[in-house]
Amino acid sequence: MSDKVFYKVLSVLEGDKVKKSQYKLLHRVGLKGYKRCQVRNELYPAAIKSIQDSIEGVLIYGLSSKDIKYLDDFEGDEYERVSITVDDSAGNSIEAEFYEWTAGDEYLNIGIDWGLDAFKIDEFLKTF
Numbered sequence: 001m002s003d004k005v006f007y008k009v010l011s012v013l014e015g016d017k018v019k020k021s022q023y024k025l026l027h028r029v030g031l032k033g034y035k036r037c038q039v040r041n042e043l044y045p046a047a048i049k050s051i052q053d054s055i056e057g058v059l060i061y062g063l064s065s066k067d068i069k070y071l072d073d074f075e076g077d078e079y080e081r082v083s084i085t086v087d088d089s090a091g092n093s094i095e096a097e098f099y100e101w102t103a104g105d106e107y108l109n110i111g112i113d114w115g116l117d118a119f120k121i122d123e124f125l126k127t128f
Contacts, residue, residue, distance in 0.1 A: 004125065005124065005125065006023075006058070006071075009070060009071065010071075023062045024062050025058055025059070025060055025061075029056070029057055029059045029087065029088050029089075030054050030055070030057075030086060030087045031047075031054060031055050031056075031057060031084060031086050032054045033053070033054070034048065034053060034100075035047070035053035035054075035055060035113070036055055037108050037109060037110055037111075037112060037113060038112040038113075039101075039107055039108055040107055040108065040109055043124040043127070044124055046108055047098070047099070048100070048105075049100075057086070057098070059086060059088075068081075077102075078107075079099035079100060079101055080100055081099055081100075082097065082098065082099075083095065083096075083097055084096055084097065
């Protein structure tokens with residue numbers, strides 16, 4: 001999840017009361033063994049297991065149990081929050097959680113990589 005989407009999800013659910021300073025974002029963490037791919041007819045991606053691939057993301061500290069509940073609700077039944085290990089830019093391993101796609105490959109365009117770009121994020125943010 002991009003930081004823009006993260007803040008939008010929590011601000012919508014919290015009524016625009018999110019204080020960005022309460023969260024610490026660590027950019028550029030890598031997750032080995034996964035790849036992002038396009039979900040058919042959607043602007044958001046799926047992260048699926050793929051031994052030879054890796055994805056980059058944002059690690060967020062300072063989440064309350066209420067924040068995590070909001071994020072779980074936002075991700076819905078298509079994803080499951082799972083425990084993983086990510087690597088930061090210095091090569092340190094960090095235990096974390098992330099949302100893995102569980103809705104099935106039939107909803108995906110497996111051969112089409114999904115790239116994080118401003119257009120997709122801005123278009124997605126307009127949907128809620």
